[in-house]
Amino acid sequence: MISNESSGICRIAVLISGRGSNMLALVRAARDGAIPNAQIVVVISDRADAPGLKLAAEQGIETLVIERRGRSRADHEREIIAALRARHVDLVCLAGYMRLLSPVFIEAYRWRTLNIHPSLLPSFPGLDAQRQALEHGVKWTGCTVHFVDETLDGGPIIEQRVVPVLDDDTVETLSARILAEEHKAYPAAVARVVRGELRLIGRRVISKS
Incomplete structure (x- = not known):
């Protein structure tokens, strides 16, 4: 890619x-x-x-x-x-x-542009994803690295990390825990792209091996 x-x-x-x-x-x-x-x-x-x-x-x-x-x-x-x-x-x-x-x-x-988003896409695209997760009462959220296409946060997904939503979470505490996972997920996803490990079938990003 x-x-x-x-x-x-x-x-x-x-x-x-x-x-x-x-x-x-x-x-x-x-x-x-x-x-x-x-x-x-x-x-x-x-x-x-x-x-x-x-x-x-x-x-x-x-x-x-x-x-x-x-x-x-x-x-x-x-x-x-x-x-x-x-x-x-x-x-x-x-x-x-x-x-x-x-x-x-x-x-x-x-297929050479990547983005990271603070939710488990396709849930909660756009702004204030952490607030959206809290308002919807989900028990799990996280972050997603995806290829960028013409849609809003809708490109094929490369990497996701899951974060629990705690009962006493605020937007700030949830955002901080998601951000910690973003700092791991983004380099991991970029490394997979750089190594040429991935291929795209429809909307699915899968390993070549």
Whole structure:
């Protein structure tokens, strides 16, 4: 699903809008070898005040701010795609990126764009997934890493982790426990993609072995 034969290294870009904790988990996993033969080459934010930009810079990662305010989605995404291509990016990871991608972007990086969401999709897509889980009274929730397609949090699922919902949970306590699992699930899913372990049959992502 990705092609990095020319260099042997999968060049990864991370798109953020906020704190960047999942981005940092990916950076560390790539450097530690948990994501093999991979390098985070750039972190791009659509917000200049995103705290994750400072975290990335502290790790020696190139950062770019490509503001979306006052611009059409097409213009905004054209600039992002140009930045990705200039850096020969193989794989794009969304980590708290708060803008839906257009079909133009998705087609440019079809099956090469991943996202992580704080629920067991297809349950509770969109914003406030943890609050949705509490309000629905589910006993289990978690996180999902999936390929990005034209639907809202509806792309084929790569990896999921399960978290119990406790009787005394608040949005904050549940979110914290889910986030801890996100930091494990995202690097694991990216590693599977980079290693070329996966194939897609319909909507099912399955192992090649």
